[in-house]
Amino acid sequence: MAFLQPYMLWGMLAIAVPVAIHFWYQKRGKTIEWAAMRWLGEQTTLQHRGMRLHEVWLMIVRCLVVLLLALVLSKPVVGWLNNGGRPEVIHLVQADRLVIDTYRFELEKAQRSGERIYWLGTSPQKAIDLTKMTVPASQPKYLQQNINALSDGGGKDFRLYFRNDDDLEARVYVPGKYQLFPAADSLRKSEVDIFKNKPAFGRVIRVFLDYDDAGERQTVRAALTALREVYGFQFQIEEEKSPGRYEWVFTDRPMARPQPGTVYVVSGNAPQWNAPANVIQLRDTLRMANSELVESGRLPEWLGDLFVKELGLKTANPPLSRSQLNALFEKIPATGAQAEAALRPWLLLILVLLMAAERWLALRKTVRNHG
Incomplete structure (x- = not known):
């Protein structure tokens, strides 16, 4: 003991x-x-x-x-x-057609054996029919919270199926055994390199600045202006709300009902654990006295990374190697x-x-x- x-x-x-x-x-x-x-x-x-x-x-x-x-x-x-026998096998699958097509044989065999299969998402959902994805497209960044939800107080034998791309960034801790099944698109087209292609994005991006504080509104506008000059982004920046849908909203107010298709950057509010994926939360306000991003001058770079990620303007990085993937995953004892x-x-x-x-x-x- x-x-x-x-x-x-x-x-x-x-x-x-x-x-x-x-x-x-x-x-x-x-x-x-x-x-x-x-x-x-x-x-x-x-x-x-x-x-x-x-x-x-x-x-x-x-x-x-x-x-x-x-x-x-x-x-x-x-x-x-802990169970003295063989741990229960759990298949956690990213809801992506490439992943399913790559490992269809393994998943169908698991279905015939009666092993549990779950779709990867903000929370795991049981997969009934592999031909019908009942959850929206998910990302590997949700692996950790799904594993925590499925571990159920003991060690499991996890089989993890996911796309091998840049969305897998943080270290993942797995209680018990695990096997990795990464899927890479060998035929994917080269993505736009924003460092070589200017303008980085071909159309106008409609942005709404919804701040009570004039200093915070001015700081964000200056950062967007810097992105326009460096990468050639075309922003239509508005400070008064008008009809139509905005693609990006920068605000210091909590989002009660965020609209699909709009990315919200909310600052100066306590992060909410159940916020949807299109709401990006910052605890500090974007002012010189409160934000390390603003004080260090990294706000334009940080916003640029957000635009690159949300607009799909990634540089053409190769999939992670097996050794790189193994370095991202760590087995922890099921006890504790x-x-x-x-x-x-x-x-x-x-x-x-x-x-x-x-x-x-x-x-x-x-x-x-x-x-």
């Missing part, structure tokens, strides 16, 4: 408290001299001389409550909570926090039962003393 917080085991020393209280209450009576009871008192003293233990079971239960509370706080992890979370409800149940037993014994003692 291992402990995630072993220092909490020092709390077991508190077992001395219920023992001390038990013996203290045994001595709380005060002897009153009374002549008529003199000979009877001497006889009783002779019969009960030495250490006496009253309500031993009550003391033991109280000690067990203290011990178990310290054990719960130390977060124990035991290996037998997940196994501790599986054990915690049982320890808490035993703790509740012990506390109920302690209350029952204490009430029984009170009734007997006053009966």
Whole structure:
């Protein structure tokens, strides 16, 4: 057995408290001299001389409550909570036609074997029919949150199917075993290189600046002007709302109902975990005093990366090699926090039962003393 917080085991020393209280209450009576009871008192003293233990079971239960509370706080992890046999196989598939066509044989074999298959998305969805994708196109950047949702407190055998492109950037931690099934488009056309092609984008991009603060509005306008001069982007920048759809909206107001097809850059608000993919959130306002991006002069570069990504103006980078992919994925033990979370409800149940037993014994003692 291992402990995630072993220092909490020092709390077991508190077992001395219920023992001390038990013996203290045994001595709380005060002897009153009374002549008529003199000979009877001497006889009783002779019969009960030495250490006496009253309500031993009550003391033991109280000690067990203290011990178990310290054990719960130390977060124990035991290996037998994990399945001793073969871990469950889970296929996590990016909802992309290239991925499905590349690994159709493996996925159909998994379907016939009754193994679980899920579509990759903002949250995993069970795949019923591989010929019909019931979820919108997803990106490999959602791998981590999908794996966390499917790990279910124990180690699994993950089979990960995804496009091998630039969307896979951050390290991914997988509890248990995993196998990678990357799909690369060998026939894809060379993408536009914004460093060699000017203008980088052939049509006008309609932008709306919706800021209460004039300084923040001026900062964003200056950054867009820099992108226009360097890459030849053609922006139609508006500060008063007019009919029609905007392709980009820069604002400091939370987006309650973002419109599909519009990219929102929201600054100065606490990030919302359930925000849609077309809402880009910044905690700080885009002002010199608040934003590191503005203070360091990196705001135009950061906005340029956003336009490159959202407009599909990526440089023609080759797919990641097998060694690069292996460096992005890391296997972590299935024990730890997940196994501790599986054990915690049982320890808490035993703790509740012990506390109920302690209350029952204490009430029984009170009734007997006053009966």
